[in-house]
Amino acid sequence: MTTDIFISGGGVAGLIAACLFGSQGLNVTCVDPAPPVTERDADGADLRSTAFLQPAIPVLELTGVWHRLAPHAMPLHTMRIVDAGGDAALPRATRDFDATDISEMPFGWNLPNWLIRRELVARLAELPNVEFLPGTACTKIFTRSASAKVWLSDGTIRNAQLVIAADGRNSLIRDNIGIDVKTTRYGQKALAFAVTHPIPHNNVSTEIHRTGGPFTLVPLPDFDGKPSSAVVWMEKGPEAARLHALPEDAFNAEMSERSCHLFGPLTLASKRGLWPIIAQVAERFSAERVALIAEAAHVAPPIGAQGLNMSLSDLSELLELSKTLPLGSKDMLGAYDKKRRFAVRARVAGIDLLNRTSMSQAAWIKDLRSAGIGAIHDAAPIRKSLMKLGLGTR
Structure with a gap:
């Protein structure tokens, strides 16, 4: 089966990515091994909240979900x-x-994260060009210059022009394509x-x-x-x-x-x-046919509402590049890596300094x-x- 974009990871960032590109008319497949928890008091509910900063709102409007949130x-x-x-x-x-x-x-x-998930899942149900497979994992990836091939835990295969790794700080996609990370504990x-x-x-x-x-x-x-x-x-x-x-x-x-x-x-x-709590930045944010976003690319201590807002900046940049360059191409992904990696490194370094200062007992x-x-x-x-x-x- 062929799709335009394959997204590994159905957390908040992955769901936003699916809504964003699906709302632009692209065919999208999004998988996650665990179904999203969308009720406040359910087991496994994400009790954190996310402050969407001003630049995030235009991105959320493009997903078709901001009016719900x-x-x-x-x-x-x-x-x-x-x-x-x-x-x-x-x-x-x-x-x-x-x-x-x-x-x-x-x-x-x-907004509370569990509620964000609830409204994103509801939006996905409105998009016939988005295939959302909760309870399904990506198990392997193989890339070539023309496309990427991914194997799923349900035994099926997807071919995609672009794979978006939104599968967290222990990203299987990132590990499979051989991108290292620098981690601070x-x-x-x-x-x-x-x-x-x-x-x-x-x-x-x-x-x-x-x-x-x-x-x-x-x-x-x-x-x-x-x-x-x-x-x-x-x-x-x-x-x-x-x-x-x-x-x-x-x-x-x-x-x-x-x-x-x-x-x-x-x-x-x-x-x-x-x-x-860790800080972590990938050595590269892209590889052949693959873009890393969110915690697959960068993790920072929860200070100043930077985490998910950096992830939305990742998606905004990918969307803009997709309008002028072939989807998943070497030029598109090289430009994405160059712009986002340096910006993220500087921001994570600033958050690291703030956290160390706040921790100190001196x-x-x-x-x-x-x-x-x-x-x-x-x-x-x-x-x-x-x-x-x-x-x-x-």
């Missing part, structure tokens, strides 16, 4: 950075970065969950730095009539495992203290997920971090430039 999305008008690196768990430097400084729109819109894990709190978030995303990594609360729509936020809590691995195993009441108490009680007592409103680094937050915020040209850089705009 927008009613559930929480606008992010302000990014609040809090340094609490003193002797007590109290804020000692707080600065607000307001979207109105650089735009008439919010910085972005936050921090000894950290991230707890991901949702909370309710008595003090409204007022569309403010709050990132609290102490030690171990940031504690970030990102606004969600109200849950059970109470203000709600998605939380990513990064800690050294053993500490994260200890927190993950705590009884709910004890966990509520510890996370309320870690949040400096900025929103009052926090109450767990979902299951807790636990994720390893008093002088904490003091430097606290002073730096104020200096960056109070110098308006620097503040605005960094906000635009974080969004990926000019």
Whole structure:
């Protein structure tokens, strides 16, 4: 069977890729060994959230799914950075970065990942030119100059002009075509969950730095009539495992203290997920007839909502190149690699530095971090430039 594009991986990035290229009229096959979990409280649900930054919205509109997501999305008008690196768990430097400084729109819109999957799967069902095979894995790939051939776990074969590897940080496609990665391990894990709190978030995303990594609360729509936020809590691995195993009441108490009680007592409103934190970049983002995207190409610590937004930039670049160059050609994929690899390396290096600074227990680094937050915020040209850089705009 022949298709224009074969996508290995049915996570959020792979599903967006299938919707994006399918909406442009291309024939697409998308596979994943595990069916997507599309219910909040189901086993295996992805309890993380994604803040789609401004440049992501035109891409989501092209997929035909943004109108489905927008009613559930929480606008992010302000990014609040809090340094609490003193002797007590109290804020000692707080600065607000307001979207109105650089735009008439919010910085972005936050949504839970399980809901994003639900709406993407619903969109795929509307596209007769997209073949979505959940529960099916890619087992082998062979490429030649004219096309690629992929073998599936159901015993069938697909021939494609372009293979998109969206199969994660342990990508089978990447390994099969012999692309190495550089991996940085921090000894950290991230707890991901949702909370309710008595003090409204007022569309403010709050990132609290102490030690171990940031504690970030990102606004969600109200849950059970109470203000709600998605939380990513990064800690050294053993500490994260200890927190993950705590009884709910004890966990509520510890996370309320870690949040400096900025929103009052926090109450767990979902299951807790636990994720390893690494930085990883592939040595190349393309090979013959293959493009790497998302975590097959790059992984970064969850700071500044960069992960999936970098993935959407991957897809935007592939889409633009496909309009002027033959699909899956050497010229198309060479241009993709050249543009995306260098941009991603620079961004991951910046995130790496921020994470190491946030992890540090050294008093002088904490003091430097606290002073730096104020200096960056109070110098308006620097503040605005960094906000635009974080969004990926000019």
